[in-house]
Amino acid sequence: MNDNKRTRFPNRAEWLVTAPSFLWLALFFAVPAVIVLAFTFHGHDASGGVGEWSLSTWRELVDPDYPAIVWNTLRISFEVTLWSIVLAVPCAYAIARMSPKWRSIVAGSIMLPFWTSFVVRVFAWKTMLHPDGWLQACYLVFLRVREWLFGWLPAFLQKALVLLGVASSGPVDPATSTILDSEAAVVLVSVYTFLPFAIMPIYTAAEKFDFSLLEAARDLGAKNFYAFRKIFIPGIRQGLVSAVLMVFIPAIGSYVIPQMLGGTDCVLIGNKIFMRAIQNRNIPHASALATLMAVSVLIPIGLSMWWKKRQDSRDRRRLEEQTARLMTSSMEGGVQ
Amino acid sequence: MDSNGEFLVFDHVTKRFGALTAVNDVSFSVGKGEFFSLLGPSGCGKTTLLRMLGGFERPDSGRIYLEGKDITDLAPNQRRVHTVFQNYALFPTMTIWDNIAFSLRLAKKPKAEIEERVDAMLAMIQMSEHAWKYPNQLSGGQKQRVAIARALVDRPQVLLLDEPLAALDLKLRQHMLLELDTIHDQVGITFLYVTHDQGEAMSLSDRIAVINKGKVEQLDGPAKIYEAPATRFVASFIGxxxxxxxxxxxxxxxxxxxxxxxxxxxxxxxxxxxxxxxxxxxxxxxxxxxxxxxxxxxxxxxxxxxxxxxxxxxxxxxxxxxxxxxxxxxxxxxxxxxxxxxxxxxxxxxxxxxxxxxxxxxxxxxxxx
Structure with a gap:
């Protein structure tokens, strides 16, 4: 593992093979990212161009709306990710247990929606979410249940729940509480859109999972769900991690769904960036928002990586200690 | 060791898979502490018998009794019968120590007892220094020993071994044969051993049931089976x-x-x-x-x-x-x-x-x- 220098670039041939993708990433990812970052340190002019070097853009960013929008974006992305994973895991499990023939049929039909345009599908949802539709009726039931669940709580707890997106801020009114133009619509359609991206990596991991391990767990006394939780879920960890990334990252940047289905109720950072860049023709401001969003995602990821690293080294230390304990106890000859 | 009482009883057990009768009206009983082998060619129904005892298959008719109790309809997690699987089926995301502790933790044993018993098991299979490794860091023989320890640690009534040595090379297989014998002597638990290898069955077993086409052809000690085969099949299959x-x-x-x-x-x-x-x-x-x-x-x-x-x-x-x-x-x-x-x-x-x-x-x- 300390052999990094050798394992990273063993020879020139490998360099040549990887060079195109490096070049691609540099040209179309690294360079634009730097340009976007540079834009934020410029002012803007009235014609939509980028102005002189200045910190004015960053100063303008102190908009009282922004913290709430960033928070909502992160919160909704988190909700979408959570629901996608919760739905994707049993789905992937079921597909992985099917016969190979059925597996390809079902996995294929999961990918089928991608054959139609994304915008067309969102429009279809608009029809389905119409106030006269059955989804609206379901939505009202959902709101009433939620009201009944949290309505009795003290005011400060309710406020906290609203902030977390668990409770709604106002009373339920069938005339104005429509699912169209609500946060619920955004979450619902986002989950619909991103679910295949969650199922596929989990399914790939589940397909490689050795299901006889579940049998072994049951044989040793585990109930079905315990075996699922303790053996299957850790066994597909890699798939879960990619699924989370596959859903969370596009969810953060999504703006078509909130634009078309979220109304004024659900404006996310993507919409703001779009608005600033296209409507206000203020490219530096849009760049600054994009940078802000990127940073607000990178910080938690960085923190969790640092935490995991710390945890790993702790585990290793604990492991060494335990081995030492075990060795001494067996050397004392106390165990038969 | 002869059959002392009727510790484990298969009573007229039949199992069909579609048109195939995998196990055809099989009856036999195994004594407590016995090393009992089910020997037969692949597809003879021996693994089906084992899976029915483990709780993974239900017989179509007949009952299975363990210590006088009818266990035919119990789920795998409801019977104290553990299996050593052919591919070991060690949990790859857990350390060796955690693998062995799995059943004890499920049984909610006190922490001190779990530690003591797992450590004792590790000492018995001479794997103490590997306790914190993961299964993929072990050799085949080591995995085998861990699988046995994991199945034995909470002292099951019967240990089922499903072709446990099939995946090992010849030398290791011979070594593990001796080790299995030693472990059986140490723990005194009833072993039910499924194999198609007559050498393994002969060298380990107190008694052997030779199975062919879902039927028990002969049930006897190894020497009797070799010297006085009951049928032409037994004579040709063994030796x-x-x-x-x-x-x-x-x-x-x-x-x-x-x-x-x-x-x-x-x-x-x-x-x-x-x-x-x-x-x-x-x-x-x-x-x-x-x-x-x-x-x-x-x-x-x-x-x-x-x-x-x-x-x-x-x-x-x-x-x-x-x-x-x-x-x-x-x-x-x-x-x-x-x-x-x-x-x-x-x-x-x-x-x-x-x-x-x-x-x-x-x-x-x-x-x-």
Whole structure:
């Protein structure tokens, strides 16, 4: 593992093979990212161009709306990710247990929606979410249940729940509480859109999972769900991690769904960036928002990586200690 | 160790998969602490029997009793019967220690007890220094030992072993055979061992049930199964043998004479008192057949079977030499053990005219099916 220098670039041939993708990433990812970052340190002019070097853009960013929008974006992305994973895991499990023939049929039909345009599908949802539709009726039931669940709580707890997106801020009114133009619509359609991206990596991991391990767990006394939780879920960890990334990252940047289905109720950072860049023709401001969003995602990821690293080294230390304990106890000859 | 009581009982158990009857009305019982083997070719139903005992399959009819309790309909996690799987099925995301502790944690044992028992198990399988490794860091034999420890740690009523040595190479297999035997002696738990390898079954088991096409063909100790096979199938599946198929033409006391196509009359011991006219298969093991350049010495008696023959093939194996000999129309396999310094002896080579002989007591006769 300390052999990094050798394992990273063993020879020139490998360099040549990887060079195109490096070049691609540099040209179309690294360079634009730097340009976007540079834009934020410029002012803007009235014609939509980028102005002189200045910190004015960053100063303008102190908009009282922004913290709430960033928070909502992160919160909704988190909700979408959570629901996608919760739905994707049993789905992937079921597909992985099917016969190979059925597996390809079902996995294929999961990918089928991608054959139609994304915008067309969102429009279809608009029809389905119409106030006269059955989804609206379901939505009202959902709101009433939620009201009944949290309505009795003290005011400060309710406020906290609203902030977390668990409770709604106002009373339920069938005339104005429509699912169209609500946060619920955004979450619902986002989950619909991103679910295949969650199922596929989990399914790939589940397909490689050795299901006889579940049998072994049951044989040793585990109930079905315990075996699922303790053996299957850790066994597909890699798939879960990619699924989370596959859903969370596009969810953060999504703006078509909130634009078309979220109304004024659900404006996310993507919409703001779009608005600033296209409507206000203020490219530096849009760049600054994009940078802000990127940073607000990178910080938690960085923190969790640092935490995991710390945890790993702790585990290793604990492991060494335990081995030492075990060795001494067996050397004392106390165990038969 | 004979069957002491009826610890584990299969009572008229039948299992079908579609048109295939995997297990056909099987009944037998296993004694407590016994090392019991189910031996048979692949697809004979032995694994189905094991899976029914583990709770992974339900019999279509019949019951299974363990210590007097009907366990037929219990789920796998409701019976204290643990399995050592052929592919070990160790949990890859857990350390060896956690793998072994799995069943104890499920049973919500106190932490101190779990530590003590897991550590004791690790010491028993001599894997203490590997406790914090993960399964993919272990060799096949080590995984095997961990799988056994994991299944034994909460002292199940029966340990099921499903071809546990099949994935190991020969040398390791022989080593693990001894180790399994030692572990069985140490823990005193009933072992039910499924294998298609007659060598494994013979060397480990107190008793063996030889299974063919969903039926128990014979249930006996290893020596009995080898020396006195109940059917032609048992005789041919366990070890090598020569068959002489024919009909009893005469009986003289405890002996009879068999005649068949392609070989002269053979005298055989007739312990079952079969009647004249009965069609029989006589099985004579290669190591019971002597091959000599000279006729057998007269003190061997007049009743032995002696046939002048021609050597066809020779395979020298160090410990013994295996000969294939043409005797009449019959090709006979014979083993000659080398208990004396071989190079001092007059060698037998290809196309030599030799005498093939054996005592009538050394053949074993089964009724033809």
């Amino acid at each position: 090598d043998t020569n068959f002489f198929s024919g009909e009893i033409v005469s009986t003289e006391g405890d002996y009879c004479t068999i005649e068949g196509e392609g070989f002269p009359a053979i005298r055989a011991y007739n312990d079952k008192q079969l009647k004249v006219g009965q069609k029989v298969d006589l099985s004579v093991r290669p190591e019971k057949i002597r091959v000599t350049l000279q006729p057998p010495p007269p003190e061997k008696g007049a009743s032995i079977n002696v046939y002048p023959s021609t050597v066809q093939d020779i395979v020298y194996q160090g410990v013994y030499t295996k000969y294939w000999i043409k005797s009449g129309d019959q090709r006979v396999a014979a083993l000659k053990p080398h208990s004396r310094f071989l190079l001092d002896q007059e060698p037998i080579t290809w196309n030599d005219e030799v005498f093939v002989w054996w005592h009538p007591d050394d053949g074993y006769m089964v009724e033809a099916q």
